[in-house]
Amino acid sequence: MFILKRQDVEISSIQHPKRDQQVPILNYQGQTFRLISVFKASEEEDARALWRELTDNRGKACVLLEEPDRFSVWGKVRLDQIDHDTGGHGKKEIYIQGSLLLLQAVYFDIEELLGNRQAALFEKEIAEFLQQRQFPETSSLEAVQNLLTNNPLNSGKIPPWPENQLIIFLEELHKLGKTYFGNTNFAHEVTDTLQDMPEAERSLFITWLNESSLSKLWQ
Template sequence: MFILKRQDVEISSIQHPKRDQQVPILNYQGQTFRLISVFKASQEEEARTLWRELTDNRGKACVLLEEPDRFSVWGKIRLDQIGNDTGSHSKNIIYVQGCLLLLQAVYLDIEELLGTRQATLFEKEIAELLQKQQFPGTTSLESVKHLVTTNALDLAKLPLWPENHLIILLQELHKLGKTYFGNANFAHQVTDTLQDMPEEERSLFMSWLNQSSLSKLWQ
């Protein structure tokens, strides 16, 4: 939607009505945006990729803010929506569930086909990815070990990751999978991988997947 410079906008913060935290708010021409993700100056391409994914492929109204030392992506919101930002919570949990099932399938294939040593290396690379992209609740290798072994169908134990993080996860998981296996055949078995999900939830996840640029990677 917009690519803006710091001097083009006003940035402030407001108190979240339901949590003990400040919410960063960007104002531009009477429109209000909240922070989605922050990237280092060296991650310009990653920032632009996420911004294009959200605007071009998912129809979101977003700002890409260029600053000397970083890039950030902001999504349009009304201030009265801040307290209701869990409205799509149930759908998001299904998306997290599907993404974790794909992650676990790749991990198990690596362990079975390439051995424990490669599986351990894969865990470390996933941990580095989650830490670099600031995934909530995943700051250690132990937390990643938990992710790849947790029953993804147990909704109570799933992490609360926003949609933009899930997009990054599946993009990077595809890259890693190609590196380990030498091809992308692993990404063409999504339906089989998700067979344990209830049919309605599986359909919801597949619809989300197919409406994004991820459909070019995961088929």
């Protein structure tokens, strides 16, 4: 919808009506937009791809904000619509995105520390698990490979996994990670793993983890 520069807009924050957090708000010509995602200056192509996906393919009213040190994507919202949803995403979407980021962190660590052979074995095991448990949109190896490598914050498309399946998934991911690494240290860096998520979304996901049966596994 719009590609704007910092001097074109006014950015402020408001108190979330139901959560103890500030919500970033962008104002432009009387319209209000809410932060969806932030990208580094080197990630301009990713920022533009997300903006185009939301505007062209989903018909969303969005702003791509260009700043010297970063790019950000903002979605149009009415202030009275701000609820538990954050960053333009519903809670379930945020839980799925966070879960996929944890999956990718384990996968990339296995690849880096244990080598390509172990990473390929992990990929095979996680694919078999997802397919046996009939997780939506995981029927092909290519689909699982996309989950392992495509940034869920930027891809514009995430699998529609229900919350109960997410819990089963993260339990299995923890079990596999412990098997590969021989310890559970990988599960104690959740905040660092999720650093690319907008702050409000990261906070929501961590709160969900802590309030679920997963709190003893992922810290």
